[in-house]
Amino acid sequence: MTRLTASILCIAAWSALSVGPQVPSVKNAAELRAQRPAEVERARFFDADGTPLAQMGELVKITPGGEPVMVVVPPGSKETRGDILLRDSVCTSKAILVGSPISFRELLNRQETQFFTTWSVQVETWIYPERRDVETLIAHRGGSAYVNGALWWSQSHFDLRVGKRYVFFLMDIPGGDAFAPGSQPLPVTDDRVSEGQYAGSAINDASDVRSVVAALRRIRSECGRR
Numbered sequence: 001m002t003r004l005t006a007s008i009l010c011i012a013a014w015s016a017l018s019v020g021p022q023v024p025s026v027k028n029a030a031e032l033r034a035q036r037p038a039e040v041e042r043a044r045f046f047d048a049d050g051t052p053l054a055q056m057g058e059l060v061k062i063t064p065g066g067e068p069v070m071v072v073v074p075p076g077s078k079e080t081r082g083d084i085l086l087r088d089s090v091c092t093s094k095a096i097l098v099g100s101p102i103s104f105r106e107l108l109n110r111q112e113t114q115f116f117t118t119w120s121v122q123v124e125t126w127i128y129p130e131r132r133d134v135e136t137l138i139a140h141r142g143g144s145a146y147v148n149g150a151l152w153w154s155q156s157h158f159d160l161r162v163g164k165r166y167v168f169f170l171m172d173i174p175g176g177d178a179f180a181p182g183s184q185p186l187p188v189t190d191d192r193v194s195e196g197q198y199a200g201s202a203i204n205d206a207s208d209v210r211s212v213v214a215a216l217r218r219i220r221s222e223c224g225r226r
Contacts (some may be wrong), residue, residue: 025146041176050113082201091223096127106143114154115143137178
């Protein structure tokens with residue numbers, strides 16, 4: 001990548017970046033470093049090589065996107081692409097729940113090349129496994145903060161909002177006390193679950209939360225039978 005191309009990408013990303021009231025402000029980077037053992041484990045989990053954000057000034061940090069998911073639907077199959085994707089998300093998830101973010105904290109990874117954001121999530125329903133926790137932690141790569149007046153930012157592929165409801169498909173973070181999204185959370189609006197990438201499956205834009213919870217529990221009960 002040439003310096004000109006990188007500059008264009010930075011400008012394009014900067015134009016797309018929405019800096020709202022959720023962006024925290026600190027006096028120095030020390031306030032963004034992991035301190036508690038569980039936070040240190042998360043900083044290690046989300047570590048990545050690259051240029052430390054402190055050396056990039058106010059340039060936007062571009063992080064690579066995920067690889068596209070290739071789904072092959074066998075000829076004659078009654079399943080849709082959405083069916084296959086949904087089954088894979090359900091059967092590989094360590095936890096599935098309906099919940100709402102209530103607060104968040106952004107910290108630097110171990111090499112300080114990117115942020116990761118940890119959300120405290122109020123749990124409405126544990127779909128899998130059966131648990132009674134009323135809150136849990138969900139962390140993902142990406143975030144932003146003003147450091148001594150300069151904006152530091154690293155890209156996130158998850159656009160969560162405090163107070164909004166989501167269906168989460170989650171994976172474990174080794175050695176920590178938080179989950180990480182295994183796939184895109186599905187927003188819930190007026191009790192209707194967005195189908196997202198699962199169009200044509202048991203989830204569609206007309207599905208209410210109750211029916212989605214029942215469908216996901218059924219799919220989970222069938223994991224390993226195929």
